[in-house]
Amino acid sequence: MPFTDQEILETVRMFELETFDIRTTTLGISLMDCADPDLESSAEKVYAKIVHHGRRLVEVGKSIEADFGVPIINKRVATTPIALVAAACGSKDLVPFARAMDAAAAEIGIDYIGGFTAYVHKGFTRADEALFLSIPEALAETKRVCASVSLATTKAGINMDAVAKFADVVLKTAALTASEGGLGCAKLVCFSNPVEDNPFIAGAHLGIGEGETVLNVGVSGPGVVRSALERLGPDASLLAVAETIKRTAFKITRMGELVGREAARRLGTVFGIVDVSLAPTPAVGDSVADILELIGVERTGAPGTTAALALLTDAVKKGGAMASSSVGGLSGAFIPVSEDQGMIDAVACGALSLAKLEAMTTVCSVGLDMVAVPGDITASKLSGIIADEMAIGMVNQKTTAVRAIPVPGKGPGEKHDWGGLLGTAIVQDPGAFDCEVMWRRGGRIPAPLQSYRN
């Protein structure tokens, strides 16, 4: 075992001082065989199957922590989109599925479960529509269930009717969870080009191309990248910065690979992918904004921020791709505003506007994430924000998402603290102008020329 002291101390420092961790081990469970003409029976099967497969998930996570000395923060479950499972029962109220998922998650001891999901990027089935209508109540009534919907893809274009309906769903969810600052919306996300193996909540679900069960891992390490750049200093060239980030991402991903393989082996299932994403938390030092500022922008949101983020996202992907044959999910840099102390500070000092944030999402790995908007935002304006983000994803053939939270009773510049991992948000100003005519037109934005590749 010929490791040098330097190698050993570097690894120990990552875990001890730089808040490196395996952010999540997510077990994907196919619920395709839970379809039933009877709603209650179908929900029963959903509960039974999640518990049946997920029972040992937490125990296996803990045993790997004990055996390798590597912290695994979250253990979660992602399921087949419920709209597919529920289609057979024909019910208009799909909240019983959310209750079953919530109860199963509680039984196996996990904090979140993803998969209250529908794909509507081209059109609605009856079950998709039922799921949309059920989302506000499902999220208000349950604690652990996360909902996601696909509103656009490069191949299909943007379903603007779905965008408008989704904006209504967001507003209703915020209203139903008004006493908690619209917290239900933190569990609700829409996608353009969703990935089927995303292990991160709230967008986690098990796509239809996946197997019976699969174990995906999400690793994170903004703190590690930040420390490496601090050591590099401000005089190194950007090539050296990219190289440093790449090397760090490589090491982080290797840990994900080790944990993923081991967790899959212990559960007796397939190891799917490592999602190497720099996912910030409100903890000091665990911030993507800090990395951007170390690369050299005075404050996140200043000119140069998009370029710095492009460098960061690309270098993370390259390091990850070298480290594992199974890099998947979203892999890149997340920029959830409320969960990143550096981003909150940037918003507070006026450096980071909603417009700049949108520009940044063209090169980050997700999109507008954990963005607080005024509680009285109109449905048309919210639809516009969502449609813009979907368009970025559609044209650039990348995943983009919107997790916007209308904070009831709060206006631009006001603060709201959701506590815990969700952090503190400052309500962003969406501007004075609306897009009502476009919103009223409805219909579909056709697929772009980029999609014609056959």
Next chain:
Amino acid sequence: MTKRFLTAEDVRRLGGPEIQLESGTVVTPQAAEVAAAAGIRLVGATGPYVPPIPDRGPDASRANDVLPEPISTDGIGLIVTVVGRNRPGVLAEVTATLAAAECDVIDISQRTVGAHFHMVLTCAVAPGREFAPIKDTLQCLGGEGDYVVRVMHEKVFRFMHRV
């Protein structure tokens, strides 16, 4: 009957003194409740129903053993790092604990900086010994204001620093 699940509705419909289940059938908690209330026995292939071992699907059996790993020349290894305030006896305490756990110290290095020290030990674990209890015992050594022991599996370093 061949079914992947037995639901409460199934139990009500099938009725009878007992329901014969194929191996691998998952009985939902609601079905078990209804069956118990109606006095219906749920019978598997070899006696009363027991929840089956999860069937993880056709991909699972051939998935993981074929992945290549970085080459290891030894058995299970530990990397022990110790950091703290220097005083006589620290090395003795750590190595005595390792000896009691039948760990062979392969490499050791130590530096002192002023009143503090850090130490890195690479150890091989005897065959048949488990990692977790050794780790727990070692990490109980020292304490606040004295020194801190961290124990990690050699695989962590192998994955991170060797390809």
